[in-house]
Amino acid sequence: MSTVHETPDGHLACVKGAPQELLDRCDRIHRGGGPRPLTGEQRAEVLAAGDAMAAQGLRVLAVAQRSVGTARPAQQEAESGLVLLGLAGMLDPPRPEVVASVDACRRAGIRIVMVTGDHPLTAEAIARRVGIVRRPDPLVVTGAQIDALDEHGMDTLLARPGELLLCRVSPEHKMRTVAALQRRGEVVAVTGDGANDAPALKHADIGVAMGVTGTDVAREAADMVLLDDSFASIARAVEQGRAVYRNIRKFLVYVFTSNVGELVPILAATFTGFPLVPINAVQVLAVDLGSDVLPALALGAERPEPDVMDRPPRPRGERLFSWEVVRRILFLGAFQSLGACAVFFWYVNGSGIPYADFTADSPVYREAITMTHAGIVLSQFFASLAVRTDRESVLRVGLLSNRRLLAAGFLSIAFMAAVSYLPVLQTVFNTAPLDAVHWAVLAAFGALLLAADETRKWALRHRAARKEAGR
Template identity: 75%
Template sequence: MSTRPARRETAVAAAAEPGTDVTPPARAPDRPEASAPPIATLRVPEVFAATGGSPRGLAPAEAAARRARHGPNELPPVSRRHVRRLLVAQFTDLFAVVLLVSSAITFLAYWLERPRDPATLQLALAILAVVLLNAGIGFAQEYSAERTAESLQAMVPHTCRVLRDAVRRELPARELVPGDLVVLEAGDAVPADCRLVEAQEAAVNNAALTGESDPVARVAEPVPPGPPLQTRNCLFMGTDLVAGTGKAVVFATGAATEFGRIFRLAATAPRQKTPLQLQVAVMARRVAGVALATGALLFAVRVPSGQPFVDTFVFSLGVMVALVPEGLPATLSVSLAIGVRRMARRHALVKQLLAVEALGSTSVICTDKTGTLTQAEMTVVRLWADGVPHAVTGVGYAPVGEVADAGSVRELLRAAALCGNARLVPPAGRDPWRVLGDTTEGALLVAARKAGLDPAAEEARTPRVAEHPFDSVRKLMSTVHRAADGGLFAYAKGAPLELLSRCDAVRSGGTRTPLTDDERRRVAAAADDMAGQGLRVLAVARREIAGPRPQVEEAETGLTLLGLAGMYDPPRPEVRDAVDACRRAGVRIVMVTGDHPLTAEAVARRVGIVREPDPTVVTGPQLDALDDSGLDSLLAGSTELLLCRVSPEHKMRVVTALRRRGEVVAVTGDGANDAPALKHADIGVAMGASGTDVAREAAVMVLLDDSFASITTAVGLGRSVYRNIRKFLIYLFSHNIAELAPILAATFAGFPLVPITAVQILAIDLGSDVLPALALGAEPMEPDVMNSPPRPRRERLFSAAVMGRILFLGGIQALGVCAVFFWHVNASGIPYADFTRSDPVYREAITMVQAGIVVSQFFNALAVRTDRQSVFRAGLFGNPWLLAAGCFGIGLMAAISYAPPLQAVFRTAPLAPADWAVLAAFGALLLAAEEVRKWALRRRRPRPEGGTP
């Protein structure tokens, strides 16, 4: 349903109006006294009467009484989990609950058995230590993330100027009450919802609430009723006065403000669970269920055979411990933390660990335009004068660049620089060049300096004596200046068609010539051409004034057209490559902006979001006309979609619809108006440099450089994290099979003792496995990670391919350790019934089992580094941390085998060199078998390395 503008003239006029408030309608906030007449329609004396205020301001006693009645002018504090709740949450994880119950039962078994076996107490303490270790790591990671979020400051300004009993005072903004008279100047943040009662050339930036950065003129006169954000005599909390001065009466504070309404939308939205959270919860339930069921089954099998009750229970508990991956929670937390640090180095601050992996699932990115895709710095790139276009080089507010044939456009740029109120501020410390005031006027100042003009010197040489501010009816502004000889000149700038209708001459070849109909058509065509390139077009004109200072009608008629200026907010240079990467990765990009459709489409084409000749462009009012099924059809059928002139409710509705379709949605935003959508999205992405604190609070990721390219990098890192999680899951669960298999084999073979004890299993899981698993979690991002489509939201962490690989590798390990155990006990010639726990042969056999698992896991870690590619091609030394971790595990196993104190704890025995050689051979066999499997997979299904296993 394409809604491209039907008439280019309309687009030119809209693009050229720096002060037109085009905010889409928004629902009025809930106010007390809803039956009272809208404050915007009242005359100034009626405003004071309606609010109980006064031109002198409130008396301090009355202000105190109202503050007691209305409360402080601040938003409700964001609820945070108490430290105790955060700590308790670490022990309510299903793995933790299973292990805690196991530890408690083992303690009970220790007190019941006669005589008491120290090994049972060691097992109980070891299991408890595992729970405490996992809880400590998880708590440290989450506490750090919570404190990072708390460091973000509130957006409401800290102080403001107020009249109290006719005395101007500077007070904390939280002390404002309805009826207060606030004094505002250019650059001030608006501290509450106010109605202007005095205004001198005032203009406000409503970007925090509407998403549009254009300054909008504000007046003190009554206006007809309408949507709150479109009332031209009201100011709203969280916005900024960018020009002029004024006085305003507060009519709403705190949560009753329009800003507070949006805050409530965000506060009531539940934080969405990430795909990994859901999958880990399912995995935990299944693993715990299998562990409990297997332990119970073996307990039921062994008790009738005459085995002691307590011994049988401890045996069954060992089976359960073998199946529970004790090191998984810690490994998962640390692996995600590594991803967080990597993203932080790429300018993406992630506040929640699990959001790292969710980024890798992202299938749709709903992105803002200004500041994310663009640099948020208006730049003049083209001038038109004397019928000739002139290119302007350089981007941003730094006056670095050139104007082609600058001499021909000096008068045009001189007039444009004088007809404005913005100021260009040079760098100071770490702050770059910036503009104070209207960014459009700032861009004209920069262009003037590029042409060799000094706007301050020009202002001093021809001082301003009058100004007629911009308004949406005239669509232009003008200023009157006195020349050195005492004469007066009027300069005007504004919408090309409007200004052209007020001109009767044009500057051509340095002289004033009549403006014929043909010349008018030529100027209009030039303006259309600029607008068609997505430029905001302003016309500039002048006239000489004879006599006293003119009124607005005289100053803005009989003008001589000097030329046109075309400007735009330049795209960030790195965005196009990032958009291309998203296309290759199958990630859809939807632009969601408050800007004009023509401007949005032009930027989208420059950065590569739009490539088709006729993309789907939908405005906010058109979204209102769609029901849910119509919106679903729109989102499903449009590959290139631009949503323009949208409100916070529109954005939130689109996000909800996308998630309903099964998409994993990332949403960018910088204003308070974006907070509800950020909260409803799977991944809310706020701007760190230019964004509001409310947006940063609602988001789970903050872009420190505000660039879309950082989102793409984060998506790639998220995918890499997910791949690494699968790698260490295969690594961890495959050896669980090797731990369980000899226990089951011994049970059904009638061997009275366990081939591996629960304490040995814990030593493997925490001593030998955790560090290699962490090293696998730190595998660098593979170069082709963005060359495959995103995985479906419902894809299981343990897919059929992953389970097949676990069974394949675990089966080889199980065969190896079962073979060495039974080979060792059978070679002794001792009957099974005669074996005791202190028997040297038995101790050597269980040592062989533990060492066999540790050694084979070293080779297993090398094998799972790649999914399809040969590990020899990837490089055996590509991950030195993995080699170091594997060597540490083998070294620890050697210490358990040879060190007497550890022998006493684990009941192990020293192994001979030949034993180690046999175990190494089994490990090498595992690696060789995996290499053969990968080779067969590549032959059968050739495709790039890096896909799902």
């Protein structure tokens, strides 16, 4: 950048820029109180000093000047035949939280590529300071080297594993980088604050602009704006996004698990020749609307799991209702169905009454379907605790860490107790009162479901640890 100033001795052009660029426009250097011819040895000395400053993470600018004859000189006149005044190094230290956020992104399987206009030494020093670069030999590529690459060469460059720094780049280079990553099927997020970042921000899958230091052009081109200009906010957003996606899956698993628990006992009664259903339509409606809704909503407020940022990104084409979700539904639904069927047929067979003699008004039948209904409600309470985490033990997360879920679960159990004991509701749901032994048996089946899922999670953690140790 060049500016022209009026002084008592005439007009003075002041120029600043990258040392390599500005030295080519200088033929003198300010030494010993005045201009002296700039020798080749002095040029090498200046460049070495600039590299030493850049290696410390400083952004280095050279400053030069010359006298001009008018307030509006031609660019060629103002920016040639300059007198080099010196170098200036500016330090923009990263925020303390950036190091931890970069490490979190690395553990989460997010690849960070630094794309900057800075000197390669400056870029590498800053990248090491924040943890983007850890190895002794990162791949450092300049804009001039990118210009020499065709599309295939660019794809090959970005496909190489390891740490990558792109330095001295132009807006076009940023665009080519984004396009090459997208051709590889990557989901690309770009951060930027200047007008020259706008094309890359617009072309990226997620453009993230700085809200404090960012230009209006960058903010308009971006999908998101960071109000605090902190990279840590990006890491937290990834964590929250993963938590929201997981919570939706937990909601699905929880709801469909009770559907399996309601369906299987009816099928079991049909195949065993029992003339009546183990749970009637009104009770099914009570489970779906009265007992499932509030806990399912409380699961939506579940906090991120401790290891949510230790997992790789999910595949881009993965469906929300995936095979992993179906397996979990079938696993928990099997235990819930086992409990519901066991308590129903245990009670029916224990009465000694032949199947053919049962009627809808039979006291034993009313008590049996009440057991089935209560068994599903209680097992759903334990299922809600189980689905809070995918791999971590719910004991590590803390049973009391989601108080909304506990309150919703106890409210569901209280509603079930009202259905069992209040005469008005007994008439509506065709239920009967249960004693303490019945509740204890039902709670044991629910606890069995939670214990089985905790065992499954332990096996997953053990397998993941062995895989990690084998690397």
